Amino acid sequence: MKKINKVYVLVASMVLMFSMKSNAQISKAEIRATGLTCSMCSNAINKQLKSLPEVVNVETDLNTNTFTVTLKEGNELSPKVFKEKVEKAGFFIGSLVVTAKPETITKSTYILVNDKPNNVTEIQFQVVDKGYVTEKEFKKLSKSYKNVETYAANNEDDFHIKILN
8 A cells, every 4th residue: 555655646746746847937028129220120030039939929019129929838938048039130138028927937047136926827027137138227237236146147047037017
């Protein structure tokens, strides 16, 4: 009987672990790009973003240079992917706002610079690291977050986030 209980606990633990992993995901990313001068510029970014297999749709607002990327459920993307795609198109991110399940920010790569969110089914957060905000904004944020030891380190695999909701 003990052997069956151990197997049951092991199987139940694995099911729980995999179900939690699939819940940790980004559902939408709003990217404001800098340096765009024409619709051909936005086409280059649009093409790069759509090349990701996890992307369902990309909506473009040419007035604000904003790209709203809707993603497939169960993806394992990180903000770094969006930065790489925008830079591959020859431009930079001026702002990245992510909508995700709350479990996403419990990953060790996310570092909160403000209060934790209340009980919500989805959270919105802005990545405030260098390369995810304008240079001017980064200088201002560096002064604000001088007490966050990891902020000045500019580790590409850590994402300092500000909860918006």
